[in-house]
Amino acid sequence: MADADEPEKKRRRVVELTEKMVVDGYNGRCSEWEGRWNHIKKFLERSGPFTHPDFEPSTQSLQFMLETCRILIIGAGGLGCELLKDLALSGFRNIHVIDMDTIDVSNLNRQFLFRPKDVGRPKADVAADFINSRIPGCCVVPHFKKIQDFDETFYRQFHIIVCGLDSIVSRRWMNGMLLSLLVYEDGVLDPGSIIPLIDGGTEGFKGNARVILPGMSACIDCTLELYPPQVNFPMCTIASMPRLPEHCIEYARVLLWPKEKPFGDEVVLDGDDPEHIQWVYQKSLERAAEFNITGVTYRLTQGVVKRIIPAVASTNAVIAAACATEVFKIASSAYIPLNNYMVYNDVDGLYTYTFEAERKENCSACSQIPVDLNFSPSSKLQEVLDFLTESASLQMKSPALTATVEGKNKTLYLQSVASIEQRTRPNLSKTLKELGLTDGQELAVADVTTPQTMLFRLCFTS
Amino acid sequence: MAATKASKEQKYDRQLRLWGDHGQEALENAHVCLINATATGTEILKNLVLPGIGAFTIVDGHVVSGEDVGNNFFLSNNSIGKNRAQAATELLQELNSDVSGNFVEESPDKLLDNDPEFFHRFTIVIGVQLPESTCLRLGSVLWSASVPFLVCKTYGLIGYMRLAIQEHTVIESHPDNALEDLRLDQPFAEFKNHVKTYDLGSMDKKDHSHTPWIIVVAKYLEKWLSEHNSQPPKNYKEKEAFRQLIREGILRNENGVPEDEENFEEAVKNVNTALNPTKVPSAVEDLFNSEECNNITSQTPPFWVMLRAVKEFVLSEGHGSLPVRGTIPDMIADSQKFINLQNVYREKAMQDAAAVSKHVESLLQSVGKPPESISEKDIKLFCKNSSFLRVVRCRSLAEEYSVDSVNKDEIASCMDNPDSEMVFYLMLRAVDRFYQQHSRYPGVYNYQVEEDISKLKLCVNSLLQEYSLNVNIKDDYIHEFCRYGAAEPHTVAAFMGGSAAQEAIKIISHQFVPFSNTFIYNAMSQTSATLQL
Numbered sequence: 001m002a003d004a005d006e007p008e009k010k011r012r013r014v015v016e017l018t019e020k021m022v023v024d025g026y027n028g029r030c031s032e033w034e035g036r037w038n039h040i041k042k043f044l045e046r047s048g049p050f051t052h053p054d055f056e057p058s059t060q061s062l063q064f065m066l067e068t069c070r071i072l073i074i075g076a077g078g079l080g081c082e083l084l085k086d087l088a089l090s091g092f093r094n095i096h097v098i099d100m101d102t103i104d105v106s107n108l109n110r111q112f113l114f115r116p117k118d119v120g121r122p123k124a125d126v127a128a129d130f131i132n133s134r135i136p137g138c139c140v141v142p143h144f145k146k147i148q149d150f151d152e153t154f155y156r157q158f159h160i161i162v163c164g165l166d167s168i169v170s171r172r173w174m175n176g177m178l179l180s181l182l183v184y185e186d187g188v189l190d191p192g193s194i195i196p197l198i199d200g201g202t203e204g205f206k207g208n209a210r211v212i213l214p215g216m217s218a219c220i221d222c223t224l225e226l227y228p229p230q231v232n233f234p235m236c237t238i239a240s241m242p243r244l245p246e247h248c249i250e251y252a253r254v255l256l257w258p259k260e261k262p263f264g265d266e267v268v269l270d271g272d273d274p275e276h277i278q279w280v281y282q283k284s285l286e287r288a289a290e291f292n293i294t295g296v297t298y299r300l301t302q303g304v305v306k307r308i309i310p311a312v313a314s315t316n317a318v319i320a321a322a323c324a325t326e327v328f329k330i331a332s333s334a335y336i337p338l339n340n341y342m343v344y345n346d347v348d349g350l351y352t353y354t355f356e357a358e359r360k361e362n363c364s365a366c367s368q369i370p371v372d373l374n375f376s377p378s379s380k381l382q383e384v385l386d387f388l389t390e391s392a393s394l395q396m397k398s399p400a401l402t403a404t405v406e407g408k409n410k411t412l413y414l415q416s417v418a419s420i421e422q423r424t425r426p427n428l429s430k431t432l433k434e435l436g437l438t439d440g441q442e443l444a445v446a447d448v449t450t451p452q453t454m455l456f457r458l459c460f461t462s
Numbered sequence: 463m464a465a466t467k468a469s470k471e472q473k474y475d476r477q478l479r480l481w482g483d484h485g486q487e488a489l490e491n492a493h494v495c496l497i498n499a500t501a502t503g504t505e506i507l508k509n510l511v512l513p514g515i516g517a518f519t520i521v522d523g524h525v526v527s528g529e530d531v532g533n534n535f536f537l538s539n540n541s542i543g544k545n546r547a548q549a550a551t552e553l554l555q556e557l558n559s560d561v562s563g564n565f566v567e568e569s570p571d572k573l574l575d576n577d578p579e580f581f582h583r584f585t586i587v588i589g590v591q592l593p594e595s596t597c598l599r600l601g602s603v604l605w606s607a608s609v610p611f612l613v614c615k616t617y618g619l620i621g622y623m624r625l626a627i628q629e630h631t632v633i634e635s636h637p638d639n640a641l642e643d644l645r646l647d648q649p650f651a652e653f654k655n656h657v658k659t660y661d662l663g664s665m666d667k668k669d670h671s672h673t674p675w676i677i678v679v680a681k682y683l684e685k686w687l688s689e690h691n692s693q694p695p696k697n698y699k700e701k702e703a704f705r706q707l708i709r710e711g712i713l714r715n716e717n718g719v720p721e722d723e724e725n726f727e728e729a730v731k732n733v734n735t736a737l738n739p740t741k742v743p744s745a746v747e748d749l750f751n752s753e754e755c756n757n758i759t760s761q762t763p764p765f766w767v768m769l770r771a772v773k774e775f776v777l778s779e780g781h782g783s784l785p786v787r788g789t790i791p792d793m794i795a796d797s798q799k800f801i802n803l804q805n806v807y808r809e810k811a812m813q814d815a816a817a818v819s820k821h822v823e824s825l826l827q828s829v830g831k832p833p834e835s836i837s838e839k840d841i842k843l844f845c846k847n848s849s850f851l852r853v854v855r856c857r858s859l860a861e862e863y864s865v866d867s868v869n870k871d872e873i874a875s876c877m878d879n880p881d882s883e884m885v886f887y888l889m890l891r892a893v894d895r896f897y898q899q900h901s902r903y904p905g906v907y908n909y910q911v912e913e914d915i916s917k918l919k920l921c922v923n924s925l926l927q928e929y930s931l932n933v934n935i936k937d938d939y940i941h942e943f944c945r946y947g948a949a950e951p952h953t954v955a956a957f958m959g960g961s962a963a964q965e966a967i968k969i970i971s972h973q974f975v976p977f978s979n980t981f982i983y984n985a986m987s988q989t990s991a992t993l994q995l
Contacts, residue, residue: 036531037532038529039951039952042945042949047945048942050986086952086953089501090952090953105472106473108512109513110512112508135535242797244792291801292801293797299478303479308475310477318960322985328951335619338988347637347974347975350965354988
């Protein structure tokens with residue numbers, strides 16, 4: 001798809017969808033019928049003993065939800081498909097969905113808006129088409145994009161944002177984006193600037209759903225320690241002391257592939273290419289045979305190379321439903337929303353645990369206090385970098401550091417641009433003192449885990 | 463054909479990693495019956511069709527209403543007025559061409575009147591939004607036929623599920639946090655011989671640092687036992703002393719500074735679990751003492767025959783312990799040492815499984831069945847999972863509802879907290895009563911809400927009185943249940959759809975442990991509870 005065509009194609013698509021809504025409303029396909037919203041109306045038009053203190057029964061609430069309320073769903077995969085269905089059937093019509101992926105055949109066991117014929121097409125587009133045609137009147141606008149392709153003006157238009165993401169990095173980015181939209185007047189948070197974030201996650205038979213009110217309740221980074229960093233196998237094990245079939249597979253992936261370049265010089269290992277996996281599989285078997293290790297299978301090879309997380313329809317259905325219930329509660333004020341974290345596990349019977357995750361006082365994302373970095377002036381810059389990536393509460397991926405030195409903005413280290421990385425690499429082995437940094441000064445750090453630069457305060461220890 | 467198999471492997475890859483090819487096979491041989499294609503019903507079925515059950519049959523005598531289409535993804539507005547079973551089957555079938563969808567345009571009551579054996583053909587029957595009388599009638603038929611029955615209901619913001627199954631055996635329960643089976647407290651001969659091949663004192667640094675922690679602990683435990691009258695470390699103080707003993711074994715360099723020996727660190731860290739006494743878990747002991755285990759006949763299912771064989775093994779070759787599992791966790795070690803140690807455990811496991819096999823053979827012979835009726839593969843799987851065997855037994859619906867056998871204790875003790883999920887169970891029972899009396903549910907129309915509150919309260923009171931339940935149900939809950947007006951909001955139906963479908967998959971595949979026997983979900987507080995009723 002040529003980039004130049006993109007905005008025009010999209011504009012045309014949005015016009016198409018809007019026209020469809022008008023047509024549906026007036027003639028031809030009927031988009032309203034007797035009793036359609038009966039199940040919902042009982043919660044909007046009747047008072048009750050457990051409703052939110054702000055709730056007032058009204059026939060207007062349904063109109064608000066149908067016509068005005070704008071919801072953004074991030075992800076059109078396992079959770080996203082379910083969320084789209086759940087929200088469309090709960091009275092929401094103005095829904096946008098973002099997903100940068102295309103459909104793979106392994107999605108079909110749970111991402112029910114996709115069929116074998118759709119493999120290769122953008123998830124967001126196919127999902128939106130399906131929902132719009134199955135649920136008359138619903139107008140899902142798809143975005144085959146990354147969340148980072150949008151800025152504050154885009155996100156600000158939504159009343160509620162629901163995430164069905166498969167990566168912590170993306171969650172943190174979204175979290176940071178909503179935090180950046182918060183408006184403070186004289187140090188007091190303007191509640192109108194808060195966009196609630198409902199976040200769901202699943203893995204096999206486990207899942208969780210949480211409600212985040214940015215600036216008010218615990219954010220993603222407040223509870224970062226709940227997600228300890230992924231442990232990789234130690235290099236020495238892979239290189240010289242394999243014991244498990246997984247070690248043999250990692251050997252082929254990490255060491256042999258770059259050495260043997262089996263499909264060409266610049267060809268990167270693609271986990272989705274069966275030929276690549278077959279190669280890794282064969283090499284893993286050879287490695288395993290050398291050490292008398294059993295258990296290397298094609299399935300295991302794929303699982304290790306692609307870091308596959310097992311998934312089923314049922315867990316995604318449960319978690320998405322819980323999230324959608326929260327969206328409904330918040331949009332309608334019908335009930336007090338979940339406060340604020342629910343964990344679900346159906347390995348042995350069904351188990352849920354609901355608790356209030358607490359805000360972290362010095363959260364690097366949502367507390368407005370710059371985080372202190374304590375280092376001696378003779379520490380090397382590399383040590384600071386290691387801290388930013390290894391600390392359980394920060395878990396940055398490839399932080400870029402800048403600071404004001406002698407009145408000028410200086411890039412201390414940046415990894416993502418090769419030329420700058422080369423130029424600043426020597427700084428890593430210089431001490432903080434040598435780099436001209438002073439006690440108490442601000443260090444600005446940019447990273448994929450946050451849309452905004454994070455400010456730290458350098459504190460010299462003796 | 464080969465192409466289809468390959469593409470199924472690709473399609474189902476993510477779930478095959480959870481229940482394996484044999485679990486998938488069980489699913490593909492299953493025929494599920496859904497009664498009532500309401501939102502809850504179709505959501506349950508969707509989560510069974512997607513993973514590829516063999517077939518489903520929807521039984522539903524209702525005609526599609528506008529309200530139905532509003533909350534159901536598998537009904538469209540041009541099916542209003544048509545039979546609901548047929549309409550839903552079309553859109554559910556479309557989800558997965560591997561699955562065969564059928565429908566019966568009939569109410570379950572009619573089928574129970576005319577052809578109750580209709581239900582005997584199913585692997586599991588799922589009944590959704592059933593009135594009490596139908597539910598109990600169906601429950602009785604299925605119970606006698608030993609067909610698993612899963613009852614599911616969405617009522618306002620409350621979800622309800624009840625499993626009625628006489629006996630459900632699980633070999634592969636896949637526990638989340640299983641303890642390792644290392645036998646360090648009662649080392650078997652082959653293990654002891656293997657440990658003898660190590661002389662920590664004469665090893666070079668490389669070998670010393672790459673000796674598996676299991677060997678390290680075994681060596682130091684031998685030392686400890688010889689110095690402590692064959693008594694292993696028992697309390698915190700002794701375990702600390704034992705850890706210290708191990709730490710002192712860490713090599714030192716010329717300056718007396720301890721070297722970096724990660725394997726010794728691992729040994730110290732694992733002392734606690736390593737010293738856990740090996741014993742038969744009480745759940746398994748209970749199974750050993752059960753009727754089925756001790757009374758093997760030619761009708762006895764393989765699970766119990768194998769269990770009996772394991773019991774006999776425990777009493778003889780096992781010397782009081784289950785067959786060795788045969789797996790060890792990964793640990794710092796060089797490849798050869800690790801593989802050799804792993805093989806010691808694997809070979810012992812194979813030996814034990816072979817011994818169990820002999821017992822299986824003689825048991826089968828004693829009841830006139832050929833030894834091949836239970837395969838080696840199944841016996842090996844059984845032995846590997848012997849610590850994790852589970853059997854779920856539920857009371858029948860009849861027992862739950864009978865005044866003589868109602869579980870008063872469970873109800874009363876839960877209701878010590880008047881806001882516990884038990885109150886929703888009682889309200890659902892009261893609402894069923896209301897339906898029986900008034901042929902409608904409370905508060906369906908706005909004008910009914912107020913006046914139905916007192917009517918529903920009468921039902922609550924008659925329920926409590928009939929069962930002599932001395933509990934208090936707050937008026938707020940009675941009001942709330944009138945407010946619900948028997949609504950079935952989609953998000954609650956979808957939550958129950960996912961939960962119920964996974965329980966059905968557990969029943970069909972005999973993997974993972976199903977709940978027992980009542981599950982309540984409260985969407986207002988996003989909490990849940992499992993009750994025994």
